[in-house]
Amino acid sequence: MSAVLELIGLNKAYGALQVTRDVSLEVRAGEVHALIGPNGAGKTTLIGQISGALRPESGRVRFEGRDVSALTLAERARAGLGRTFQITQILPEFTALENVALAVQAHQGHSFRFFRAAARDTRLNDAAMAVLAEVGLAERARVLAGALSHGERRSLELALALALQPKLLLLDEPMAGTGPAETEHLVALLKQVKQRCPLLLVEHDMAAVFELADRISVLVYGEIIATGTPEEIRANADVRAAYLGEEIPA
Numbered sequence: 001m002s003a004v005l006e007l008i009g010l011n012k013a014y015g016a017l018q019v020t021r022d023v024s025l026e027v028r029a030g031e032v033h034a035l036i037g038p039n040g041a042g043k044t045t046l047i048g049q050i051s052g053a054l055r056p057e058s059g060r061v062r063f064e065g066r067d068v069s070a071l072t073l074a075e076r077a078r079a080g081l082g083r084t085f086q087i088t089q090i091l092p093e094f095t096a097l098e099n100v101a102l103a104v105q106a107h108q109g110h111s112f113r114f115f116r117a118a119a120r121d122t123r124l125n126d127a128a129m130a131v132l133a134e135v136g137l138a139e140r141a142r143v144l145a146g147a148l149s150h151g152e153r154r155s156l157e158l159a160l161a162l163a164l165q166p167k168l169l170l171l172d173e174p175m176a177g178t179g180p181a182e183t184e185h186l187v188a189l190l191k192q193v194k195q196r197c198p199l200l201l202v203e204h205d206m207a208a209v210f211e212l213a214d215r216i217s218v219l220v221y222g223e224i225i226a227t228g229t230p231e232e233i234r235a236n237a238d239v240r241a242a243y244l245g246e247e248i249p250a
């Protein structure tokens with residue numbers, strides 16, 4: 001399988017604290033690649049360097065064969081490097097449908113200003129409804145985003161990202177704060193999203209990671225200590241030592 005995203009020798013430090021150490025990694029077409037590691041290992045910092053929110057001191061990011069290292073976050077997003085929006089970026093006073101319509105409209109390159117009116121536009125509405133249906137929120141389309149449950153807002157975040165038709169999706173802890181039923185729903189949803197584009201998934205819920213991932217990379221103190229299939233990672237002595245053998249499901 002070909003690499004959609006390639007990280008080549010990324011390094012980043014905060015003062016004396018080296019948070020990314022010579023990280024090289026590839027996400028291949030069709031795969032869910034999970035990035036796991038103990039708290040503070042540098043996962044979010046690494047995602048930031050991929051999305052363009054943070055600049056590494058050295059190293060390259062290649063996306064679909066193109067060096068995107070010099071591109072801004074917005075330019076990378078336009079190139080198809082998608083990420084989930086934080087819940088705080090959901091507009092609570094607007095309906096789920098209006099939130100997604102805004103994202104669809106943004107993808108089509110229009111101004112945000114008239115999106116209330118634009119949300120009445122049938123084509124825009126249809127496109128937004130299709131994305132909502134994809135994440136299981138069709139029946140909640142007219143509900144204000146602020147009135148959705150936590151799990152539903154997580155699904156809405158995913159819908160906002162999908163509305164931009166990403167060619168790869170970066171997911172930073174999509175299961176955080178969700179209950180068991182919501183987690184199950186999100187796992188099923190991500191399996192479906194995988195049919196559309198590859199995923200780079202940062203997640204602490206190990207059961208979800210081991211269910212979803214085709215390959216897993218393990219980050220410890222900013223360094224990738226192992227990359228492999230779930231079976232390989234489960235059997236890796238260094239990984240078990242880093243996790244004290246606790247969180248890796250048998």
Ligand SMILES: Nc1ncnc2c1ncn2[C@@H]1O[C@H](COP(=O)(O)OP(=O)(O)OP(=O)(O)O)[C@@H](O)[C@H]1O
Pocket residue numbers: 014017019037038039040041042043044045046
């Ligand atoms: N802006 C910053 N300035 C200084 N240090 C930072 C900054 N951002 C993160 N760090 C430090 O960098 C290290 C890596 O943080 P990061 O959030 O990337 O880890 P993480 O693996 O995502 O952690 P978690 O699993 O807890 O979310 C931590 O020691 C953190 O305290």
